[in-house]
Amino acid sequence: MSKGKYGIHGGQYIPETLMNALNELEKAYCYYKSDKDFNVELETLFNEYAGRPSRLYFAKNMTEKLGGAKIYLKREDLNHTGSHKINNVLGQTLLAKKMGKKRIIAETGAGQHGVAAATAAALLGLECEIFMGEEDTQRQALNVFRMKLLGAKVHPVKSGTKTLKDAVSETMREWTRRVEDTLYVLGSVMGPHPFPEIVRDLQSVIGKEIRRQLFEKEQKLPDVVIACVGGGSNAMGTFYDFIDDKNVALIGCEAAGKGIDTPETAASIATGRIGIFHGMKSYFCQTKNGQIAPVYSISAGLDYPGIGPEHSHLHDIKRVQYIPVTDDEAVEAFEFLSRTEGIIPAIESAHAVYHAVKIAPKMKKDEIIVVTLSGRGDKDVAMIARHKGVDINE
């Protein structure tokens, strides 16, 4: 019987060679997620190593400037390695170690997940190999070197469109080649069961902290919670704890690229159809013949043709609203936050910031918006400069 379903989405659409590996992972995860020692160890890593809990920062300047709802920023950008990705990799790499694996493999787009995985592997003493689209290795040469510095081996992926989706395919292929001593540390709430569940659980620390921190500051729940969505791990982690609180509006911002009426987009909910790819049933950008479409976004981290299955379900049942945000809008928010608060957000996170800027003025002053800043924007500075026609050397 099919496992890991979220409504009609999810499942395990994966070659037979990997089925036992997924079963083994599921079994191990079921055991360790309620194991006291594992949880103490993970929490210590979260707090002492990654710098959790991350701050919930009241963005006073932004709030005053927009003149509406109070805006809080969940500062995942302040985590070690600079994004929410560390939450997931510490959990999965620790799990790999407990399972007796000696090697982890991972895909990466912009390099955030790759750097995080290489970091966790260095810390916990496991071998690490990263698969990254050849195109992305050129766009993000600094991150390639960073991963190598951390002891990881980086494989440029030359197949297909040479970007994130091909990196995922190639990591899956590598896992079928060498499955016994290796765990695939998937970077988002996607792929076959149990990955969407494991990654969501590990990232759900974000939403739990938001609830607690906001209660300390405001003694109430937020009215609106916003996060950016590619595969959707920071959004799933942000939303998960609020799903049952029906008065909290949840909004995911997906990458519209040059616009959802153009082919240069990566908005899976706005432009995609139900499909089966990378081990899951979910919404995918695809051609009329069911080929996976080449996608585009200024943000390498959102440049993926699909979205995690639980997001697809939350869209179907209308619990989360998914909104496309274009490159230009994201760049506008990137600059706005930099100037207004002195915080340079990741271009991914800037998609979420844009929507907050848009809706805050229309809301009441006693209403609260929380935006998750999934990562910091240092990695994007050179690219933003290019986008604006400024020629700088990285």
Added chain:
Amino acid sequence: MNKISEIFKNKKCLITYLTAGDPSLDKTEEFVVALAKSGADLIEIGIPFSDPVAEGEVIQNAMARALSKNINLDDIFNMASTVKKKISVPLVFMTYLNPLLTYGYDKFFKKCKETGIEAVIVPDMPFEEQREIKEFTDKYGITIITLIAPTSDERIEKLARQAEGFIYLVSSLGVTGVRSEISTDIGAIVSKIKKITDVPVAVGFGISTGKQAKDMAKSAGGVIIGSAIVKIIAEHKENAAPKIAEFVSSVKREIKS
């Protein structure tokens, strides 16, 4: 007895694979005829997919070449139905789920039946997800080929018990592609399967020479050769037919001997 199982009666079977539309559908038709005439007992036609996660480089590239010609499923059905008139060897489709989901499962399997396609091999659909298409394969009498891998271990029993047609035994870890050596203990897995079912076993993944085919066919009922043929097509393109025929006849001679 299942029609496909019948071809394994009293002989070692040679199953061959090629990708539809590489380098063109007309050529695929010609190559299928060449395969049949040179001794293939069953022909697997691959439906190209943009992101075939179970394939190695050789078949990935073949699928990319085919897709660059903008062929679609209707074109492939037309080709298959023309070629069916010229040969009697059973045809099966190898396909990923997404193109079928988009085309419509009911329509796809109905057309399989009308065209005379006997079975489907779906690398991204493990046993647990068969419900995805089972209703339609049952309705139109199309067989789902079961894959068993070197990592299947305790799953073998449940997989073999419901298998029909033939069992596709994956020889090695990893994806499709030519291998110089196959280290899996195929004999041991085959005998485990034989204790559970009479459905014949064919071994695939990595087989590229007559000698490998002969070794594999010792314990199994047949072998599947894909990438080695696709490589010949990649090299000789439009003129590949005689080269394919030469290769297939030589392998066939080896496994018979």
